[in-house]
Amino acid sequence: MTGFATKSWRRLMMCRPSQFDVIHKGHNAYMTMEEPVNKNLAMTQWEGLKSTFESIGTKVEVIENTKDQVDQVFCANCALVWGGKALISNMHNVPRRAESEPTIAWFKERNFEIYDSRPHGMNLEGCGDFAYNYDRKHAYLGYGFRTDEDAYNLVKDVIDFSGTEFHSLSWCQNCAITSIQPC
DSSP, rough: OHHHHHHHHHHHEOOOSSSOOOSSSSSOOOOSSSSOOHHHHHHHHHHHHHHHHHHHTOOEEEOOOOOOOTTTTOOOEEEEEETTTEEEEEEGGGGGGGGHHHHHHHHTTTTTTEEEEEGGGGOGGGGGGGEEEETTEEEEEESSSOOOOOOHHHHHSSSSOOOOOOEEEEEOOOOOOOOOOOO
């Protein structure tokens, strides 16, 4: 794992879970709202994950959790990042759409080329529904309950996948890792 992580994930965006909570029933099948979030445990686990990445040489850059954005900690959903471009998401769940502006600012501060998917009127959940294999020879955009099938064409038009085969596939619910964002 160390070789893969240091090669593929040299730099990550993570969002500190200072606002994290489960208040939107139905956003995630695993968030049942039956028990309150243990915020101290969430922060401890987040710090442990961040430290683990840093210990293998990955640079972790933090986007601070915007007030009242309880799901922003799942920052992989906020943009699809590839080759110095950040394709900003248009979230399926309306309460998450407010995450876009702080995300744009964060990527601009780091000199990413920004492309905003929101004016296209289709849902796109960024790297939450995007994956690639270890050597980036294949990349996949899942569509289904969050990302619209038409988003494949937008992504293909915006992102330069030279040397990578880009595929779309019908996505199973809750398959992606959505708490880290390779950048």
